[in-house]
Amino acid sequence: MREWQEIHWILLLVLGWIGLGVTGLFAARWFTFVTRVLFPLGAANGLLLALLALTGMMTGPQEAILPFGLPDLPFHVRLDALSAFFLLILGAATAGVSIYASGYFRREQGASPGLHCLLYHVFLAGMAFVMLANDAYAFMVAWETMALASYFLVISEHRHAEIRRAGYLFLLIAHVGSVGILLSFGVMAGSTGDYTFDAMRAFDGGTFWATAAFLLALFGFGAKAGLLPLHAGLPGADVAAPSPVAALMSGVMVKTAIYGTLRISFDLLGTRLWWWGVLVIALGLITALFGVIFAAVQSDMKRLLAYSSIENIGLIYAGIGLTLVFHAFAMSNFAALALTATLYHCINHAFFKTLLFLCTGSVLHATGERNLGKLGGLIRHMPWVSWLALIGILGAAGLPPLNGFVSEWLLLQGFLFTPGLPHGYLNMLLPIAAATIALTAALAGYTMVKFFGVTFLGQPREERLSQARDVSRLKRIGLLWLASGCVLLGLLPNIVISLLEPVTSLLVSQGRQLNAGMENWWLLAPISEDRASYSPAIFFGGILLLIGAAYLCIKHAFPAATTRGPAWDCGFPMQDGRMQDTAEGFSQPIRRIFSPFFRRTCELPSPFDRQPHYRNIVEDPFWYWLYLPIARLVDLVSRFVAFLQHGRIAVYLMYSFITLLTLLVLTR
C-alpha cells in the first residue's frame, strides 16, 4: 500500500459525511443528538476538507481507483489543482453553513431532522465526489446523487403544492441538463468506448466533434448553473428550500457546474475555438443583466437573492468566455488574469451568497416573514444579523474593500485588455461587454441597497416585528465564519491570487505568473503597476480613518448624549411605518426603464375605492416564450401516445395480434 496522500484523506472525509448522514437516519428521533452533534461534526469535516484541499492545490495531481462501482468499471478519482480549489470552496462554505444549520432546525417542524441530516450530508458528499471524479461514469453517478439529494431537500416541506411544483421544475431542468452532459461525455469518448477522463484527454475527434462536445456540455452545465434561458428552475427551488439548503445550492452547488464547464473546456477537450468564448461571454452577460434586473424588482428576500445568484453566475460565465478567447489567441498572461478573476468570483460568491441566504433564514425564523413589504427596522432587534448581513451586502454589491469588488474589478480589467486581441470585430465589440459588466455591478449595488435598507433600516412595518429576537450562538458562529471569509478575501487579494496560481498554470498559462506575489501584498496590480492597481489595505485604512474622524468631529461638535425624538413630519401629522419607501416603490424606476424585460400585470385601484388594493406582478417572459410552448408540445405528443391507450382489452390484444401477424409475414 502506498503512503497516504491528500486524496485518500479527502475520500475518507467524503465517506465521513455519508457516515454522519446514515447515523442521523438511525437516530432520527433523537433531536438533540442530530442537531448538536452530527451537524457540528459535519462542519468540522468541511473545515478539514478545506485544509486538505488547500495543501492538495500545492502538490501535483494525485490519482486513485476506488474498489467499488460496476464490475470492470471501477470509480477513478483524481485530485488536481482545479478540483482542489473547488473542494476548498465546498469545504469552507459548508463549515459555516453546517454550524448554522445545527441551530436552524427546530423540533416538530417539517420533516424529521434525521432525514434532513441524511439528505444534507449525502448532498455534500455528492458535490465533493463530482469534483473528485476522474471518469464519466463516476462523475454522472455523483452528479445524479447530488441532483436527487438536492431535490429531496428542496421539497422537504412538501405539503405545499407550490413547493412541490418548484421542486419538480428544478428536477426536470436538472435532468434535461444531465442528458446534455452525458451526451457530451459520449462524444468525447468517441468510438473508443473508454469513459475515463484520461482517455478523453488523449482523444482528438477534430473540430466538429470538439464543438459538439463543448456545446452539449455548455447546455448541460448551464442548466444546472442557471444560464439563460435555462434559469427557470433555480429561483423557485431556492425559495422553496430551507435556508441552509438554499445557501448551499446557491453558493456551492452551482459552482459544480462551473467546475464541470472548466474541466471539459480547458482540460478534457484538446482544441478550443475562439468563437466558443464569444458565445459564452454573450450568454454570460445576458444572464448577468437579466438576473440583476429581475433581482432589482423582487420583493421576496429569497427570490431576490436567487436572481442575484443568476447574475453572479452570468459574470462567472463571462469570465470563462473571456479566458477562452484569450487562450484561443495564445495570450496566456491575459487568459490567466481572466481565469483568476473567474475563480476568485466563484469563491467570493460562495461566501457572500451563503452568508446572505443564512441571514435571510434568520430573519425568516425570527419574524416568519420574507416579504420585504412587511419587514423593516430589524437592525434594532437583530443587531448581529444586521451587521453581518451588511458585510455580505457590501460584498455582493461589489464595493471596496470587500471581496466582491476585487473579483469584479479583475474581470473588468480583463475585459479592458481585449483591444489587444488580433481580431477586428472582437476588439471593437468586447468593450461593450466591459460596459455591461459595469452596468451589472451598478444594478447589483442598487439591489443590495434595497435589500438591506428595506429589511433592516427604517421603522418596522408590522407591529410584531418588535418581538423579533437575534440569532442563537451556534448560528452566530456560522455567520461570523462566512463574514470573516468575505472580509479576508477582500483584504488579502494578493495572497488569494497566489493561491490560485497552480490552477491557472494548470489550465491556461503553463507556469507564467501574474504580477502578484507575497512581496508587495498590499498592492494589487495584475499586469503592471502603471496600468491599474488597487490596494484594499489603503482603502480600508482610509475608510476607517474617515469614520473615526467623522465620529470625533460629531462628538466634538455635539457633546451631549444622543436623544431620540420624532422626525419632522413635513406638516403631515399621520405617519406610521407603512408610509416609508417600500420595496416596490424603490424598484419602480428599474421597472420603468427595463420594462421590455418583464411581463408585468398591474392593478391600480380606483381613486374612489373604499378598500383600495394594489397588485403588481412581475413575471419572467421566458416562461411564456419558451417554457410554456415546449410544455404544450410535450403535452401534445404525449396525448398522441395516450390515444393508443384505450383501456379496452380487445384493442390491446389486437395490438399484439397485428404485431405477431406482421412479424410472421415479414419473416416469410
Add this chain to the structure above:
Amino acid sequence: MTETAILPIPLSGQLINLCAALMLLLGFAMLAQRRILTLINLFMLQGGALFASTVIAAHSTGQHHLYWSAAITLLLKVIGLPWILHRLIRRLSVKWDVETLLNIPTTMLIGIVLVVISFNVAQPISQLSGTIMRATIGIALACTLLSFLMMITRSKAVPQVIAFLAMENSLFFAATSATYGMPMVVELGIALDVLVGMVILGVFFFQIREQFDSLDIRQMEKIKEE
C-alpha cells in the same frame, strides 16, 4: 398439405393428419360458438384430439416421453380444466349466450384469411423439419391464431380464458409437430402454469363480478386513466 397428397403416407401419418384437421375444425367451431357450455365441450374435444395425435405420434416414432405428454394432456386438458370450467360457470351462473364484438360471419372470414396466411408462413418450416408430423405445423399455427382471434372478439371474461387455454393447446400441438415436443421439464412447467393461471383467473372472475356486477370486460374501460 399439397406435398403430403402426392407422397405415399403411412397410416399413422394419415391418422395424425386427421387429428390435425379435427383440431382446426374445432377451432373454427369455437370461434363460431355463442354458448359457453358448448364452448367448454368443444375445448374438451380439442384436448381429446390433441391427446390422440400425441399418442399416435408416440407410438409410431417410439418417442416414449411423448406418452407422458399425452398423459398430462389427458389429465389436464380433457378432464381437469373442463371440470374446473364447468364448476366455475355453475358457481358464477353464466350460462348465457356469448355476445361477440364482431359478428360471427365476419369473424369466420377473418379466420379463413388467417389459415391461408399461416399455411404460407409454415411452408418453409415444414420443409426444414424432419418429423412425421411436419405437415401439421401450418394447422397448429392456424389454430393458435384462431384462438388469438377468439380472444380479441369476445367481450366476456370466461370465453376469453377458454380462448387462452385453446391457444395453449395449439402451441403444444405446434411444438410436438415441429420437434416431437419440448423437453419434459418445460412441458411439466407449462402444464403447471396453465393450472395455476386457471385458478388465479377463477379468483379474478369473482373479483371482477363483485366490482362491476358483470363479467363483461367492457366495464373495465371505465378504470383507465383519463
